[in-house]
Amino acid sequence: MAKLHVSTIVNGEPMEFLCEPYETMLDALRGQLGLTGSKEGCSSGDCGACSITVDGRLVCSCLMLAVEAEGHEIRTIEGMAKGGRLHPLQQKFLEHAALQCGICTSGMLVASEALLARNSNPTEEEVRFWLAGNLCRCTGYDKIVRAVMETAAEMRQVILEARP
């Protein structure tokens, strides 16, 4: 069977690729597009290590077909730092030691960014339930939750200070 042609935008840049109809978006990202920051932990949507956003919506890329990217805007962990400057969440994860082995970290960060885009002032419970689809076996989540909440507080402060 001939491969399918897909045109999409990944981390702000137009991209094209060919894929099999059964290939997942995660396969395409990690394979042809060379973006291995998204990880495959389960291929069943249970671990969240492959989290990306599609038009701003958080999805497990292992549950999305690569052809579904056609005409949509994909964001991955590789697009989070801007011009070599870390996103505040990335910086806070480092400061709080909110990672150990790092295999879940890409997905955690993408999911956390998607949370803060919707809710700039989440409660601990809201953070915990939002991140319930992202498994971490190393940290017990404690430092991750703290990092997300502290980032949210700092980002709110920055917005406040930017007001005239």
Next chain:
Amino acid sequence: MNVVDNKWIGQRTIRPDGVDKVTGRAAFAADTTMPGMIWGKVLRSPHPHARIRSINTAKAEALPGVKAVVTSRDVVDFTIEKGAVMLGIQDMRWMCRNVMARDKALFPGHPVAAVAATTEAIAAEACRLIEVDYEVLPWAIEIDDALKDGAPILHEWHKVDGKPSNIMARIESKKGDIAQGFKDAEIVIERSFTTRPVHQGYIEPHACLISVAADGKTTIWSSSQGQFMVRAMTSMLTGIPQSDIRAIPAEIGGGFGGKTIVYLEPLATLLARKSGRPVKMVMTREEVMRATGPTSGSKSTVRIGAKKDGTIVAAHGAFYLQAGAFPGSPIRGAVGCSFAPYDIPHVLSEGFDVCCNRSKVAAYRAPGAPIGAYAVECVLDELAERLKMDPLELRLKNAARQGTKAAHGPVFPRIGYIETLEVAKNHPHYSAPLGKLQGRGVASGFWFNAGGESSAQVNITEDGNVVVTTGHPDIGGSRAGIANICAELLGIDYNRVSVIIGDTQTVGFSNLTGGSRVLFASSMVVTQAADKVIATLRERAAKVWEIDPEAVKWENGAAHPVSPNAGEFKPLTLADLAEKAPSQGGPIGASVQLNTQGAEGGFGTHICDVEVDVELGIVRVIRYTAVQDVGRAVHPSYVEGQLQGGVAQGIGWALNEEYIYNKDGKVDNPGFLDYRMPVCSDLPMIDCALVEVPNPKHPQGVKGVGEVPLVPVMAAVANAVHNALGHRFYSLPMSPPKVSAELDAPVQQAAE
């Protein structure tokens, strides 16, 4: 030793590998590719127990795109008759049969053949074309089934009292005379417990990429808890000499003990050699759950005798652990650790290694110790209740201290167990009020910790910075700890120290990352290497100043005269001396290789609060405090991280995680949806109280910290559930169906 006014030791620095891991740059096992790479797949037995009469690979080999097929014929055989060939704690007779079944398949998921093809789909199709003629045999998975008369026998050659048996080993630790001890006791409690097999649950599945050149030179990219273990096992199972195998450690996405053995690397090496192409193999989550790890399920009976004042006089433990398909369950941990926190005159602790038709166990965080501690610490809770004593007071009264002889052998040096009990007792958590259907439990735990072989190089760069190379995969932040220590010793900024993990051909032999040994061992070798570097730097400065090296001291990253008597000289910094190096005798650096000694055991005491939803049978942990003697917290955040992560795993083990088998003897929940590890919304914040009683045998006072945090958890949760409900569970997990069933049981009885 243990200087407390350190500049870098004890600081929460940014880990050296951090930026790579928050930006997606870090390369894990499955992230590497090579030109010409093909894909390997494993054909696995569908049966729990079957004799393999024959394997026909002809159709698979004829499939277009298939480049190589291997079976047990291609794997080096370590015959049973020739006796044990040990590599660390692994017997190669079992390893060769675990990576590829020989005469028998012993669990569903046991590899029987492997294929390499141009695509994953073709490799999978080729696996389907391999014809295996099985003689299906009766099987036994649960301990009782494996021990009963007439049980199916996994290894017929093994006999106990002249009869084939699935009990592969018995070990014991003994002190005093328990018969006398129990005679002296005024109160005796005996209880039996069971735990289910649980998986280490690393999020990164096993993966490797292997290339074998025409001259046999082999390169392995894989993630493991020891690149040297990967090299040695692959060498032994393929016949390629170790000097020809370069094992490069990828970043490891969690291991917890489960990546201390090989599964894929020998197969991928054989496929790469046969096909002449680089071969990549990546396990699915289902393969991980069916064929790797987990730790043992268990059955334990613990009997403890005490005086009415709470003095424990006798203890007996019998721990039966499932080894899975091959001998080697962690009975040593259960036997040695369970009673170690207590000074008991008469102890007998016995362990039984039981083979059964389930995947071979792999190490899991303090292997065996949490299983034993669960039983012992629950009995102690019951004893405290019967004696109307506070459970921490009971433990304080019997606590091991400096000079106590443990049943497993050693006489304890200065240890911090009592301190953990005192800190727990005085912690605000311990006296906080509890609400309705809430309960509080405490438990303690011990782990041996480990030393062993470690190598490191400390090199000064031409621009006067530092590169440290160690041989241990960094699984929880050890690079950050090493960087802190190296910056401290050399008196320079932390950011001038780069720490990397060398591959097998660029750094000296270093044993596994495990046993809670890496920071202990590697900081010992790095300290000695840094001392050598400092000695060189002092000599170089002495040469420039034309004074005696003894008259030069190293301070704040520069050489200084020890006193004005030595002369007045402007300090020479690391950068100054690096610049002068070519004209003064050459590059500055040192490497040290040691078999490190002096690892001391670790103790922890945990407090757990739960709330039970009696309608749904759900137990929720609502507050948790882990207190641990950590020796010296070189990087407190990553020490806390070890505690918090271990506690989370223990909560999973206590409340939800278990292998569930179907009627065909297959794991019925081989994925993260049904094998339910704790998610973020299941847990509270996990408080840590770090007690620092420095290890007197280590230059920075370091003790291993990674294993202890899992040891007390299941008992702490179980004791809390008992405190909440007045009902004690003797089997794990305390999952909603089980809790509901137990809560409903008295009601049913009343209705009858």
